[in-house]
Structure formats: structure tokens, C-alpha cells
Amino acid sequence: MKTTQRGASATASTPACAVTRRSVIAMGVSALMAGALAGCGGGGDAVTPGSGATAGSSVELQIFAANSLEKALPEVQALYTEQTGVTFADTQFKASGDLIEQMRAGAPADVLITASTGTMDTAAQAELVDASTRLDMFANDLVIVRAEGSNIQVGSLEDVANVDGKIAIGDAVTVPAGKYANQALNSVGLYTGAAGDDGEYAPVLADRVALADKVGTAAAYVRTGDAAIGFVYSSDIFRYDGIEQVLVCPESSHKPIVYPGAVSASSQEKEAAEEFLAFCMDDPEAQKIWARYGFELMG
Numbered sequence: 001m002k003t004t005q006r007g008a009s010a011t012a013s014t015p016a017c018a019v020t021r022r023s024v025i026a027m028g029v030s031a032l033m034a035g036a037l038a039g040c041g042g043g044g045d046a047v048t049p050g051s052g053a054t055a056g057s058s059v060e061l062q063i064f065a066a067n068s069l070e071k072a073l074p075e076v077q078a079l080y081t082e083q084t085g086v087t088f089a090d091t092q093f094k095a096s097g098d099l100i101e102q103m104r105a106g107a108p109a110d111v112l113i114t115a116s117t118g119t120m121d122t123a124a125q126a127e128l129v130d131a132s133t134r135l136d137m138f139a140n141d142l143v144i145v146r147a148e149g150s151n152i153q154v155g156s157l158e159d160v161a162n163v164d165g166k167i168a169i170g171d172a173v174t175v176p177a178g179k180y181a182n183q184a185l186n187s188v189g190l191y192t193g194a195a196g197d198d199g200e201y202a203p204v205l206a207d208r209v210a211l212a213d214k215v216g217t218a219a220a221y222v223r224t225g226d227a228a229i230g231f232v233y234s235s236d237i238f239r240y241d242g243i244e245q246v247l248v249c250p251e252s253s254h255k256p257i258v259y260p261g262a263v264s265a266s267s268q269e270k271e272a273a274e275e276f277l278a279f280c281m282d283d284p285e286a287q288k289i290w291a292r293y294g295f296e297l298m299g
Contacts, residue, residue, distance in 0.1 A: 059272045062089040062108055064099040066115035066176070066259065067214040068140075071239045072293035073113075076286045080279055086272060095214045097174030103128045103264065110273040113137065113261040115215075115233075116176035120260040129262035133274050137281060138259040138295040141234035142180045142249040145222055147242060152228055154247045157188045161202070165228025166210040168221035172197035176257075177215040181231035183254035196254070219243055233257070235294035258298070 065073055070093040077088045092099060092107075096114035100123050103109055112129055114120045117136075123129045144160070146152045152163060160167060170178025179196035185205070186194050193199020201209055210227045212218035215236060221227035223242035230243075237245055261280070263273040280286055281297060290297055 059086045059269055060089055061086060061110045061269060061273055061276060063091045063111045063113070064103065064107075064109045064264075065091060065093055065111075065113040066096050066099070067093050067216050068115055068177070068233050068235055068239070069093065069113060069259075070216070072235075072289055072295060075289045076280055079283070079285055079289070080276060083283075086276065095170070095174040096176050097122075100126070100128065103266075108266065109264040110267040110269050111261060111277060112264055113259060114176070115140075115257070115259055116179065117255075117258050117260055118179070119176060120262065123262070127265055130265050130267075130270065131262070133263040133270075133277070134260055135262070135277065135281070136258050136298045137261045137277075138290065139298055140257040140259065140295065141251075142177070142184060142254055142257060143232060143234050143237070143245050144229050144247040144249065145219065145232055145237065145243040146229050146246045147222055147225060148244050150228075150244075152246065154229060156247070157184055157190070157249060157253060159247075160185065160188075160229070161190060161204045163228050166208050166221070166226060167205065168210045168212055168218040168227035168230030170215050170218050170231070171211045171213060175212065175214055177218070177231060177233055178212070180249075180254040180257060184231070184249045187250075187253040216240070233294075238293045259295075 063073070073091065077091070081087055092102065096116060096119035099112060099114065100119060103112065103123065104126060112123055114123070120134065124131045124134065144154050154160060154163065169181045172178040172182050182191045182193065182196035182199065185191035186196065186199065190202045190205055191199050200206070210221050212221060215232050218230040219232050219236050219240045222230040223240060229246065234245070234248070237243065261277050263270050263277070267273050287297060
């Protein structure tokens with residue numbers, strides 16, 4: 001995926017919309033039919049929750065989503081509410097691992113979107129999601145960022161060892177971006193574990209890594225000067241002011257960055273939840289929103 005540097009000299013590029021992978025859901029038609037039926041009933045009986053998008057405003061979905069989606073997803077949700085009447089509870093944006101722990105503890109959710117296949121695999125193995133509804137939604141790039149206006153140069157992953165100052169990296173235990181960063185560092189001998197969460201940093205880095213509880217915190221460390229550089233997603237360039245891209249990590253240096261989505265196994269609105277996931281992928285206006293924030297839809 002082509003990424004751009006944020007700042008006065010940057011020219012944002014918009015990824016092409018992905019090819020639709022499902023048939024478009026006729027939500028508007030369904031809503032009109034539901035309204036007509038209600039009118040004919042005379043008594044104005046409400047539509048029973050659980051009937052999917054046709055339930056309109058009687059359906060409220062609880063979404064658990066990776067922290068890096070906190071700018072784009074609310075816009076897509078607002079678009080969906082406008083078109084269908086389906087509303088959303090307070091969406092939880094956290095590190096993917098933290099979201100899974102919340103679900104393990106019994107927190108109610110209708111949809112889970114994580115920032116790695118590994119975290120979704122964990123959710124599926126724990127039977128927290130309905131595996132039959134799982135789909136790969138977005139791709140992303142791993143990038144190294146600096147503060148806007150900084151003169152720090154990083155021409156390769158090897159150069160990370162020579163940077164003067166702290167290096168912000170997500171805690172790989174719960175933050176997929178941190179795991180990808182460690183995999184990238186492993187590819188040049190600066191981290192000992194190939195998996196990204198099972199090793200140690202090389203001595204030249206060990207006392208300079210600033211672990212972050214989420215990818216947004218890593219970006220904040222760089223923006224405020226608490227870290228000289230940081231590892232984040234390309235989409236984070238569009239989310240946060242004060243940072244700019246200095247290097248795109250080679251795709252070969254880490255596992256593919258994929259955001260899977262699935263319906264929660266405990267959801268009481270499974271049909272509506274699955275329809276929302278389809279809308280995220282298929283609706284042309286939703287596709288434009290994802291592209292504007294640097295997410296590439298997977299075809």
C-alpha cells in the first residue's frame with residue numbers, strides 16, 4: 001500500500017476502493033418495507049430487535065475495535081445510522097489484546113475488529129467470536145515516524161540503532177503494532193524473537209525502548225518529544241497531528257498487517273452485526289472513509 005508523509009510538504013494519496021466482496025444489502029428498501037408494515041398494523045408495534053438492519057433504531061450494536069480505527073470507524077457508523085437507523089453503543093477502542101481480555105471477562109459485544117490475525121485467532125480459539133462470520137477487512141503498513149519538523153533521518157531499519165533518543169514501540173503482549181515492530185527489528189538483528197513477542201531487544205536498544213500501551217500512545221510519545229521515533233501504522237499519519245513518516249518498513253520484514261472482523265459469539269443481534277460488517281466492506285461511501293484514513297480494503 002502506498003503511504004504518504006503528513007505535514008506541510010506532504011500530499012495525501014487516496015488508495016483505490018476495494019472491489020466489493022459481497023452483494024450490496026438493500027437496507028434502504030428493507031427499512032421502507034418495515035415502515036410500511038408498521039403503518040398497516042395500526043397499533044404501531046415496534047420491530048422486534050434481532051431482525052438485523054430492518055430493525056432500524058430498535059437495534060443498538062456494541063463494537064469492540066482496535067485503537068487505530070478510532071477516527072475512521074465512527075464516521076462509518078454515523079453513515080450506517082443515517083442509512084438504516086441502527087445505532088451504536090459507546091464503541092470500545094483499545095489494544096486488540098485488551099479487547100479480547102474484556103470479552104473473556106464477559107463484556108458484551110456484537111462485533112470485534114482486531115489489528116492482527118493472531119489476536120483474532122486467539123478470540124476464535126476461545127470461542128469469543130463466531131468463526132463463520134470472520135472476514136479480513138483491511139490491510140495496513142508499518143511505518144517509522146518522527147515529530148513534524150524533526151531532522152532525524154532513518155533510511156533503513158538498521159539505522160534505528162543509531163538514532164539518538166528513545167524509540168516508541170507498542171507493548172507486543174497486547175499491541176499488534178508492537179509485535180510487527182519487533183518482527184521488523186528481528187529482521188535486522190535488533191530483536192531476538194522472530195515471532196515479535198518472545199525475545200529481547202539488542203543491547204544497543206534495550207534501555208532506549210519506550211513501551212506504549214497502544215499505538216496511539218506510541219504516536220503521542222513522538223509528537224511530544226518523549227521519543228525520537230516510533231513504530232506506528234501508516235493510517236496513524238492520518239489520525240494524529242504532529243508526526244510524519246520517515247520510513248516504511250519493508251513488507252518482508254514482518255507478517256502481513258491484516259485487520260479481521262467477526263461477530264461476537266455472545267451477540268444478541270447477530271444478523272444486524274453481520275450486516276454492519278458487510279456494509280463496512282461494500283458501501284461506496286464507507287470505502288471512501290476507510291481510504292481517507294489510510295486503510296486499504298481487502299478484496
